[in-house]
Amino acid sequence: MIINGVVIDETFAEAFPMKATRAIITAQNEKWAMISAQAMTGFATSVIACGCEAGIERVLDPSETPDGRPGVSVMIFAMGGKGLAKQLETRAGQCVLTSPTSALFAGIDGGTRIALGKNLRYFGDGFQISKQIDGKRYWRIPVMDGEFLTEATTGQVDAVGGGNFLVLAESQPQALAACEAAIEAMRKMPNVIMPFPGGVVRSGSKVGSKYASLGASTNDAFCPTLKGATKTDLSPEIESVMEIVIDGLTKEDIDKAMRVGIQAACDLGAANGIKRISAGNYGGKLGPFHFHLQEIMA
Amino acid sequence: MSALTFTLKLQPQQRVDMSSLVPQKLQNLSSAEIGALELQSGKKKFRVDELFSIEGSDAQQIVIQNSCDKLDFIGKEMDGGTLTVNGDAGAYLGLGIKNGEITVNGNAGLYAACEMKKGLVTITGNAGDFLGAALPGNKMGMKGGTILVKGNVGERAGDHMRRGNILIEGNAGDYCGSRMTAGTIAVMGQTGKYLGYAMRRGTLLLWNQPVLSANFNDCGAHTLAFLPILFASFKKFNSKFAQASAGFNRVQRYAGDMAEKGRGEVLVKLN
Numbered sequence: 001m002i003i004n005g006v007v008i009d010e011t012f013a014e015a016f017p018m019k020a021t022r023a024i025i026t027a028q029n030e031k032w033a034m035i036s037a038q039a040m041t042g043f044a045t046s047v048i049a050c051g052c053e054a055g056i057e058r059v060l061d062p063s064e065t066p067d068g069r070p071g072v073s074v075m076i077f078a079m080g081g082k083g084l085a086k087q088l089e090t091r092a093g094q095c096v097l098t099s100p101t102s103a104l105f106a107g108i109d110g111g112t113r114i115a116l117g118k119n120l121r122y123f124g125d126g127f128q129i130s131k132q133i134d135g136k137r138y139w140r141i142p143v144m145d146g147e148f149l150t151e152a153t154t155g156q157v158d159a160v161g162g163g164n165f166l167v168l169a170e171s172q173p174q175a176l177a178a179c180e181a182a183i184e185a186m187r188k189m190p191n192v193i194m195p196f197p198g199g200v201v202r203s204g205s206k207v208g209s210k211y212a213s214l215g216a217s218t219n220d221a222f223c224p225t226l227k228g229a230t231k232t233d234l235s236p237e238i239e240s241v242m243e244i245v246i247d248g249l250t251k252e253d254i255d256k257a258m259r260v261g262i263q264a265a266c267d268l269g270a271a272n273g274i275k276r277i278s279a280g281n282y283g284g285k286l287g288p289f290h291f292h293l294q295e296i297m298a
Numbered sequence: 299m300s301a302l303t304f305t306l307k308l309q310p311q312q313r314v315d316m317s318s319l320v321p322q323k324l325q326n327l328s329s330a331e332i333g334a335l336e337l338q339s340g341k342k343k344f345r346v347d348e349l350f351s352i353e354g355s356d357a358q359q360i361v362i363q364n365s366c367d368k369l370d371f372i373g374k375e376m377d378g379g380t381l382t383v384n385g386d387a388g389a390y391l392g393l394g395i396k397n398g399e400i401t402v403n404g405n406a407g408l409y410a411a412c413e414m415k416k417g418l419v420t421i422t423g424n425a426g427d428f429l430g431a432a433l434p435g436n437k438m439g440m441k442g443g444t445i446l447v448k449g450n451v452g453e454r455a456g457d458h459m460r461r462g463n464i465l466i467e468g469n470a471g472d473y474c475g476s477r478m479t480a481g482t483i484a485v486m487g488q489t490g491k492y493l494g495y496a497m498r499r500g501t502l503l504l505w506n507q508p509v510l511s512a513n514f515n516d517c518g519a520h521t522l523a524f525l526p527i528l529f530a531s532f533k534k535f536n537s538k539f540a541q542a543s544a545g546f547n548r549v550q551r552y553a554g555d556m557a558e559k560g561r562g563e564v565l566v567k568l569n
Contacts, residue, residue, distance in 0.1 A: 067526050103523050127561070129499070130480070131524055132442075132461060134531045140524055149523040 001294045005270025006277060008262070008293050013164045014281035015289035018047075018077045019084045020159030020249055022057065022107025023116060025096055026071035030059060036099035037072035040091045044076070045196045046245075048205075048216060052078040052087040053161060053247050055193030066105045067149070073107055075193045077161045077247040084156060085114040092150070093120050100145050106136070108155030117141070117150025160289050163246035163254035166204065166222065166278040167265050172240040174273035176200070179242045181268060182261035189260060191253040192246050204243040207282055219280070238275060251289050259296050301359035302332075304350040306385075310368045312340030313388060314349065317371035321379030321398065324357040367407055373400045376417070389426070392419045393433075395443070405449070409433070414440045414462065420536075421445075427452035427471065430464050440464070440481065446537055453490070456483045459500065465532065465539050475502045478562060482528070486538060497555050497562035503528075504566045507550075514554030519568055521548050 001008040025040065027033035037056050044054035057073040065071035076091070078084035096104045097120055104117055117139045121128040124141040130152075131138045137152040167182070169175035183199035186192065194200075209217035220226050221233040222241045234241070244261055248254040268274050279293055302324065315338040324332055333347030346352065354361075358379040362372065365385030372388070373381045377396040382403070389407040392400045397417045405423035412431050425447045430440035431454055439458035450468035456475045464483040472490035475483050478500035489508045529545035538544055549565040 066530075067523050068530075069523075129501075129561070129563070131482070131501075131528070133524075133527055138524055138527070140522075146520060147522055147524075149527075 001297060003263075003266040003297065004268075006266045006274050008266075008297055009276060009278040010294055011279050012281055012284070012293065013162070013258070013279035013291040014284060014287040015160050015162040015164075015251075015254065015291065016079075016287040017289075018053075018079060018159045018161035018247065019081045019156055020075060020077045020161075020247070021084060021088055021111075021114060021154050021156045022073060022075045023088070023092065023096075023154055024060065024065060024071050024073050024105040024107045025099075026060075026065045026067050026069040026103045026105070027099070028069065028101035030070040030072075032099065032101055033070050033072045034059070036096050036102045037074050039095035039099065041074050041076075041195075042095070044087075044091075045201070047077075047079055047161070051083060052076050053193070053195040054087075054091070055195045055199075055247075057190070057193055058187065066151075067103055069103070075107070075191075075247070075249075077159055077193070077195070081112065081114070081156055088154070089115055089119060092116060093123070097123065097141070097143070097148055097150075103149040104151065106151045106154035108157060111155030111157040113153040114156045116152060116154040117148075118152040120148075120150060121152075157249060159247065159249050160251050160254055161247040162287060163248065163258060163289070163291050164204075164243055164280050165258055165262055165293065166241055166243050166276075166280065167274065168222075168234065168238045168241050168276035168278060170237055170239055170273035170275060174268075175240040175242045177272070178265040178268050178274045179244060181264040182244055185264040186244070186246070186257045186261040189253070189257040191250065192248040192257040194244055194246055196243075196245055199244060201243045201245055202241075204241070204280060207286075222278075233278070235275070243280065251291075254289075254291060255296055258291055258293075262293070262297055299356035300354040301361045301382075302355060302357050303353045303361040303363060304346070305353070305363040306365060306369075307349060307351055309366060310339055310344075310349065312342070313368050313370050314339040314344070315371050316362075316369050316388075317374035317393075319346070319360065319362075320373055320376040320381070321357050321360060322377045324360070327357070329355065365402075365404065367405070370407070373398075373419075376400065386423070387421075391421075392417075395419065408452075411443075411445045412439060414443050414445065416443045418443060418535075419445045421447045421449070424449035424468070425451045425455075427454050428457055429455040430459055430462070431455070431457035438479075444535070446535055446539070448537065450487065456481065456500075459483070465535070465537065467538050475500065475562075478502075484539065486544075494555055494562055494564055496558050498559045499561045501562070502564045503549075504564065507566055508564065510552060510554075510564065513556040514552040514564060515556060515560075517551040517553050517563075519548065519550050522551075522565070523547070525549070525565075 041054035060071035205216040370388035386404040408426040432439040453471035469487035476495040478497040484503040525547040532539040552564040
């Protein structure tokens with residue numbers, strides 16, 4: 001398959017079941033909601049070392065938020081429910097409770113309920129106030145700038161993590177430009193996050209390493225400087241490869257995001273140095289979710 | 299099916315216990331069986347069809363026409379459905395209601411919606427003392443749901459209240475919110491003396507400055523984030539509380555009763 005001169009490999013991305021949750025952060029203005037959201041989703045690029053993968057889903061209009069203030073929707077993904085709950089609680093406590101004018105609400109109504117502000121209430125040292133409104137419990141925690149309002153729980157649902165595609169280009173600036181275009185398009189899609197810096201990862205990994213203590217190491221088959229030194233997957237003209245990793249609530253959400261992302265990269269086309277789109281997998285043996293590139297783009 | 303309608307035929311001399319005329323007890327009963335049920339009145343018992351003419355068959359929608367303030371325990375422990383009272387209701391309206399909606403197009407007597415658990419009780423007129431309170435000797439009043447009163451309420455509204463909302467468009471008598479454990483009482487009109495007497499937690503949300511006793515301390519003026527959410531939850535009601543102009547988030551906060559835990563609050567609207 002070729003789109004605008006860009007070859008779409010006959011391969012697939014392999015993804016894994018994860019647990020996910022969503023929270024809504026509001027603040028006096030969008031600037032401070034975004035600051036809090038960026039703090040909450042910081043150091044959360046990969047479950048390998050961060051404990052979770054988190055990202056900003058989108059900016060919310062005041063009409064979409066529970067308290068009618070500007071807001072940001074964030075999503076957190078982890079391999080298990082316990083880990084997710086721990087990450088959510090520590091991040092909410094250190095990054096949202098602390099952030100001026102912020103309030104924190106559930107972003108998923110159904111699913112298994114996990115603590116959002118339920119335990120943060122103890123920060124109130126007995127001065128915290130519970131309010132049950134329309135079946136939802138909120139906590140009002142006195143803080144130095146006024147009151148921190150948080151919903152007690154949010155929903156945890158089954159999700160999919162690790163959807164991906166690789167952009168292979170003739171130069172590093174061209175690969176990055178294509179990824180930026182892809183990310184801009186994908187950020188408009190609901191229910192997905194791209195957890196790596198700016199949504200793009202340049203250090204894709206393979207399973208295993210020559211060093212026994214490492215579970216993953218550089219994906220040498222896609223490293224352009226190793227074209228002559230390893231069993232490469234790159235043709236001579238490829239000088240740079242970048243990856244976009246997608247976590248989503250469902251396989252369909254990732255399908256749609258991958259489609260618009262790949263399309264945006266292909267729109268730049270071979271004329272702008274974009275040569276191939278590929279994907280990372282483990283031979284289909286590890287993850288139950290397979291995203292076949294050519295099927296997605298058909 | 300049309301609503302099961304009980305029209306009062308005569309004014310009873312004594313008070314009548316109406317607790318058996320609730321949806322869950324009348325479900326699957328024929329009109330004749332309902333008519334044969336007995337209602338306690340003083341030391342006598344009346345058949346339902348002696349006091350009421352009966353029409354309709356949908357027990358999930360009960361209407362009481364020509365009601366008067368001698369009819370006690372209307373909607374007692376009701377568990378779903380609707381119950382409409384056209385006229386006044388006696389004491390203990392909606393006692394311990396578990397679910398469903400009661401509407402009184404008139405006034406209600408003492409202890410309306412006391413020990414309520416869930417649902418909605420609307421009184422378009424006035425309500426008597428101990429609205430949403432605990433029965434005498436009990437420690438736990440209303441535990442959930444919403445009481446909406448469009449008129450005035452008597453003394454001790456929300457006594458021992460634990461959870462839920464009491465919304466009063468008119469005035470509240472003395473000791474409003476006394477011994478509250480939690481929950482919210484909102485009063486658009488005036489409040490009487492000893493507001494929040496011995497309240498432990500909970501919120502008294504007021505449109506007008508009350509006369510506060512010395513054991514409520516001024517915590518200053520604040521913009522509180524939960525108030526817009528609270529007002530948004532009132533939008534579903536047919537009430538002044540649902541109007542956009544009713545909402546506010548800027549309040550003067552008083553903490554009390556400091557003779558108790560002092561975790562309760564009186565929030566007074568700031569213009």
